[in-house]
Amino acid sequence: MARRWKARGAAALALVFGGSLAAAPSFSGSLVSRGGWWCGSGDLDPRTQYVAGKVSGKVGDPDRPAAQYQAELRADYDPETEETEVSIRETWVKAILGPVDLSVGKQILSWGTADVFTPIDVVNPRDYSLPPASADEKLPLTMLRSVINGEGLVVDLVAVPFFAESKPPAGRWVGGLGLPAGVPTSGRKRDPAATIGNMEFGGRAQRSFDLAQGLDLACSAFYGRETLPTAEVSISRDAAGAPTAAIVEQSYRRLLLVGLDGAFALGNGVLLKAEGSYSTFDRTDFLAPRSGCASTEALGGWEYTVLGVKTIGEYDAQWTNDGGSGSWARTALIVLSGDVGSRTSYKLTAAWDLDGSGFLVPQATYTIADGLAVEGRAYAFWGLASTKYGEWKDDDVVEATVKYSF
């Protein structure tokens, strides 16, 4: 732990001070304290507290820089384990070469147009500690990125040399593997080695059209890996067929994804969005995949503001081939948000799955002073225990966050 801290700290400091020497840097950061309360058990939910510092800057004319850099360091303190983990967050250098932005380092990229369900946005791993909030919690990934800027056309190419996994959900959010009780269980995880063959790469091209209030169309492709492991369970049995041992083997499946997305701002304040992807896994045949090795996800959505309340609607359908006609998951979601005066904002997210389960997330933020805000948020789930969100129905939680940004 200590050695990892030192190595990461030294690397970040080198970047920070190296970057500082290049050109007028700016320093910023944030201090976040948060905690929760499990409604079902009445227990407190101590969350990690963190402090983050960032130095960033430009080289050359600030309006037409020749290069940019950023180094971000974050220290997370877990009050449950009393451990502190220091990590390098978004830390990169970017050279601006004519129409090309070439960057290297730990970066976060966002592909697609949708806000909550993100079928195409699969490059970065995520923090699934609190699964319903995972859409906002991407983890930076070391990559070489090239963005080519044309007239109304942006082409984004990435190469990821080292695999990084997502942070898995905390135990209470994960269903069991159905292992037989009392049977010795061992586990093994196969992390992809850092080899040329295990590199991930992909690209996205977006074309914008001057139609109504703007139309964006994009296509994407990514050859990488799933960032959460798939578990395979092998059970040894005795002559009578009784289980004697179980081995859980976790691996990260190869992923080949192609996707399309678009956003169209109509002239009457309506924004339409669509996003879809087709993925195959484990190097199966792309057009004739093995059972369980392909999935399709598509969503349609809109955005419209009425009486000062912004409404975002999304309908997401996901299909996975299972050898038969496939299995479906369909979810409808609505987000209402707005401001009350200059200091208070609110957001209400509600989702319904067609299996009868759903969740509700009310949220309010109050700005106390410049850069200082408090936020209250709650997660409530419903549905039968066997349904998508119903399995979390005992995990209703209320949380409060204080954040200071400078």
Next chain:
Amino acid sequence: MNDTRFPLRRAAAAVALFLGAASLARAQDGGEVMGKYYRVPKPRTESMAMAMTISKNGSALNRSMTTWTAGDNAKGEVERKVIKFSAPGDIAGSGFLTAKKVDGSTESQLWLPALGRVRRLSSGASDQDSAFFGSDFTNRDISGFIESDFSYSLLGEEGGHYSVSAVPKKPGMGYERIVYSIDAKTYLADRVDYYKAGKLLKTQELSYVQAGPYLVPARNSMKSASGSITVIDISSQKVDQEFGDVFNERFLKQ
């Protein structure tokens, strides 16, 4: 002889001047005044630093930003604007890109660093009437109006200022009536009253400073009837400079 003719001449000249002035005043109906207001020469390009303070009940929130603008709807051009926030920390780095076309429709894009991508925004009447980053200005107030969307009537002229009432020709323009106080020399507005539901909703006051051959805003304040006030102090104005193509996603993200 000369003694009598001179006063007559002077009287005739005075009458001619009076008649001329009277005929000019008649010609200056509200539409003409506002036509001149919309056609006040503007810089081809302009960049400036802004410090925005939103105050209510004795406490204040501050925002710092830089804007770049180009184009003029009055010349049939698309008006483009980029706004980049530099403070406070929770919104620093955010940016806003708009392109207002001659027909009044506006393309808007928003860059939030935490989101990691540029979001295209819808821009309907309700979006335009939403507060501009929590201030007393709406997005519509910031992006400006289209001359042809209003009917104008001259309410009077006093103290070197025209008072012009502007009434929207169609619903969904944010206000029921806008009353401009236009400087008769410069044809710039130094006070604008916004009415809704028969009541004064808010009052805008502007002061100007010379930047090259132009008068450009130095202070722009908006006071709401609710008691809050937003003051934008403008500095570092640069006009008619070549700043390249900054009206794109790439610049927004830099």
